[in-house]
Amino acid sequence: MSTGQESAPAPALSLEGVSVGYGEKTVLADLGLEVPAGRFTAVIGPNGCGKSTMLKAMARTLPVRSGRILLDGEPLEAQRSRAVARRLAMLPQEPVVPDGITVRGLVDRGRHPYRSALRRRLPGDGEAVDAAMAATGVAELADVQVTDLSGGQRQRVWIALVLAQQTAHVLLDEPTSFLDVAHQIEVLHLCQDMRASGRTVLAVLHDLNQAARYADELVVLHEGRLVVQGAPADVLDEQLLADVFDLDAQVAPDPQSGTPMVVPRLRQSAQAG
Amino acid sequence: MSTVPAPPAERDARRSELRPTRAPLPPGLRNVLLALVLAAIAVAAGAVTLARGDLGVGPSDILKVLEGGGDRRAEIILTRMRGPRVLVGAGAGAALGLAGTLFQTVTRNPLGSPDVIGLGAGAGAGIALVSLVSDGPAPTWMGALAGSAIAIGLVHAATGRGFASPSRLIIAGIGVAAMALALTQYVVAVVLRDAGSQLAGQLVGSLNSRSMQHAAMIGIVLLVCAPLAGLLRHDLTVMDMGDEMADALGAGAVRTRTSAIILSVLLCAGAVAVAGPIAFVALAAPHISRSTLRLPGPHLLVSALVGAVILLVSDLAVQAVPLLDGLPVGVTTAGFGGVYLGILLIGTWRRNSA
Numbered sequence: 001m002s003t004g005q006e007s008a009p010a011p012a013l014s015l016e017g018v019s020v021g022y023g024e025k026t027v028l029a030d031l032g033l034e035v036p037a038g039r040f041t042a043v044i045g046p047n048g049c050g051k052s053t054m055l056k057a058m059a060r061t062l063p064v065r066s067g068r069i070l071l072d073g074e075p076l077e078a079q080r081s082r083a084v085a086r087r088l089a090m091l092p093q094e095p096v097v098p099d100g101i102t103v104r105g106l107v108d109r110g111r112h113p114y115r116s117a118l119r120r121r122l123p124g125d126g127e128a129v130d131a132a133m134a135a136t137g138v139a140e141l142a143d144v145q146v147t148d149l150s151g152g153q154r155q156r157v158w159i160a161l162v163l164a165q166q167t168a169h170v171l172l173d174e175p176t177s178f179l180d181v182a183h184q185i186e187v188l189h190l191c192q193d194m195r196a197s198g199r200t201v202l203a204v205l206h207d208l209n210q211a212a213r214y215a216d217e218l219v220v221l222h223e224g225r226l227v228v229q230g231a232p233a234d235v236l237d238e239q240l241l242a243d244v245f246d247l248d249a250q251v252a253p254d255p256q257s258g259t260p261m262v263v264p265r266l267r268q269s270a271q272a273g
Numbered sequence: 274m275s276t277v278p279a280p281p282a283e284r285d286a287r288r289s290e291l292r293p294t295r296a297p298l299p300p301g302l303r304n305v306l307l308a309l310v311l312a313a314i315a316v317a318a319g320a321v322t323l324a325r326g327d328l329g330v331g332p333s334d335i336l337k338v339l340e341g342g343g344d345r346r347a348e349i350i351l352t353r354m355r356g357p358r359v360l361v362g363a364g365a366g367a368a369l370g371l372a373g374t375l376f377q378t379v380t381r382n383p384l385g386s387p388d389v390i391g392l393g394a395g396a397g398a399g400i401a402l403v404s405l406v407s408d409g410p411a412p413t414w415m416g417a418l419a420g421s422a423i424a425i426g427l428v429h430a431a432t433g434r435g436f437a438s439p440s441r442l443i444i445a446g447i448g449v450a451a452m453a454l455a456l457t458q459y460v461v462a463v464v465l466r467d468a469g470s471q472l473a474g475q476l477v478g479s480l481n482s483r484s485m486q487h488a489a490m491i492g493i494v495l496l497v498c499a500p501l502a503g504l505l506r507h508d509l510t511v512m513d514m515g516d517e518m519a520d521a522l523g524a525g526a527v528r529t530r531t532s533a534i535i536l537s538v539l540l541c542a543g544a545v546a547v548a549g550p551i552a553f554v555a556l557a558a559p560h561i562s563r564s565t566l567r568l569p570g571p572h573l574l575v576s577a578l579v580g581a582v583i584l585l586v587s588d589l590a591v592q593a594v595p596l597l598d599g600l601p602v603g604v605t606t607a608g609f610g611g612v613y614l615g616i617l618l619i620g621t622w623r624r625n626s627a
Contacts, residue, residue, distance in 0.1 A: 056517065059517065059520055059521050060520050061516060061517050061520045061521075061526070080523075081520075081523040081524070081525045082523035083523075084523065085521060085522050085523030086523075088521075089521060090517065090518075090520075090521035091521075092515060092517035092518055092521070094515070095514050095515050095517065095518045096381070096513060096514050096515040096518075097514075098513040098514060098569040098570075099513075099563070099567075099569065100563075100566075100567045100568050100569050101569045105569065109510075109511055109514065109522065110522075112507075112510075112511050112522040112523065112524065113522055113523040115507065116507060117503070117504045117505075117506065117507040120507070165522070171521075173517075
């Protein structure tokens with residue numbers, strides 16, 4: 001899909017002056033940004049900056065108070081829910097595992113947007129589910145109860161559901177939280193695989209080094225506004241860490257990938273005293 | 274990349290206790306078999322209700338009456354006495370079971386049922402007030418319907434967000450139910466005094482002296498609501514993964530929840546109108562279906578059948594079991610459903626802690 005930066009393909013998602021809030025509180029204020037199609041974009045920012053809120057608004061769970069969100073150039077609210085779900089998938093931060101469901105049963109839920117009350121099963125469903133389980137390495141767990149799986153395995157099953165949905169764009173809300181570091185890397189590799197297969201990936205990530213290393217592009221949010229957006233090497237510097245994260249840190253090249261790596265400085269007070 | 278951990282397959286192998294699902298039968302077949310067994314029990318309970326005692330009408334008599342023949346005695350019993358009783362019991366039970374499973378699916382609350390949000394209590398208050406203002410055979414079903422409609426209307430207004438938020442719905446509902454209960458108790462204890470015991474029967478739900486009009490009423494409610502629930506089933510299946518996942522899959526969580534709760538309230542109100550506020554069936558039927566099937570829901574058909582079985586068997590008990598003789602059926606539904614649900618839950622807890 002992506003033909004290089006210079007040809008600038010149409011954005012997968014665009015936010016135009018979007019405001020979102022809960023009750024009295026405004027979380028996103030007049031936010032505008034474009035998510036490039038076919039690339040892996042990581043959203044970073046301190047807690048409460050509106051990262052998850054932005055994803056929830058894109059996924060239609062939170063209503064937009066003003067402004068609009070475009071999916072492939074068309075306003076979201078003008079489209080049928082089911083039609084959107086065939087192009088845009090979202091993995092929430094803490095989805096609920098239903099009681100008594102098997103891995104195959106859960107992954108099969110990804111086919112929901114293609115079915116209806118009168119067409120419960122469609123040709124191609126089985127193949128899509130098998131391919132999704134194979135791509136995430138859970139094929140051999142197909143008949144196991146999801147509640148019996150470890151956190152890392154469970155996350156791969158949820159990603160398989162998202163793959164079975166066969167959408168062009170995928171949103172992931174903190175997909176690495178609650179996982180140990182090996183499983184975090186595993187999930188990030190799956191994100192890279194999704195991008196390699198032509199999908200747009202937009203993920204909220206907590207770990208700045210992982211975001212810089214695995215994503216093509218960073219979106220930095222602070223207090224509900226876009227601070228900067230661009231390639232990790234252009235965006236992540238000491239000034240940004242101080243301004244946005246209130247962190248005194250050195251930025252050095254990652255020994256493996258050469259991408260910017262954040263190394264917090266030791267406290268100065270011990271030396272001073 | 275020497276720091277990359279063992280590949281997934283190798284790490285999975287360490288979790289050797291992973292058990293494949295114990296599924297002796299494929300899920301679809303389990304569903305159908307359980308539905309057939311429940312339908313058979315319901316038919317048997319209905320047949321026994323019709324056949325027992327001096328006024329009994331056996332299967333052969335029923336066939337004769339249906340063909341237009343048969344004697345006058347059998348016809349009266351079938352069309353005016355026990356026939357409506359069995360039909361209303363089956364219909365109200367099915368409506369309550371279906372209502373409960375719709376409600377619990379979209380609120381993701383195992384203790385949820387339209388009763389919890391004040392429908393039954395509102396109906397009770399309506400019945401009590403109607404009995405105050407009218408003498409003789411008051412149209413209790415009108416009081417029940419008006420009372421439940423007012424209660425649900427209050428809940429809808431009090432949440433500030435309609436039926437969109439499950440937790441607000443249940444908290445507002447408990448408040449409205451408490452107010453309705455207080456009103457009912459005031460009427461029973463202070464105003465009616467002597468007539469209180471007769472009213473008490475109506476307040477817990479009863480299948481005594483039902484007519485074919487009652488049977489037709491619950492039949493129509495089921496004919497309208499059950500197909501709509503069937504259409505909604507597609508989106509209901511993904512509600513158990515949380516609102517965000519349901520939204521992401523195009524099922525529109527708030528829209529699906531609102532539709533399911535409206536259907537649930539209509540079904541429950543129908544049951545209340547023909548049989549009074551019968552407790553516990555809507556709460557217990559979905560639990561019994563879930564623990565028996567052990568499959569992801571919603572089990573619409575099975576829950577409806579479980580509801581019908583609970584109500585028919587409980588009604589048989591108040592007619593045939595000496596100690597329960599003459600009690601309103603609402604007293605025994607809690608007993609039967611409660612005991613069975615308790616056994617199931619204890620079994621589940623034992624299994625899980627083993």
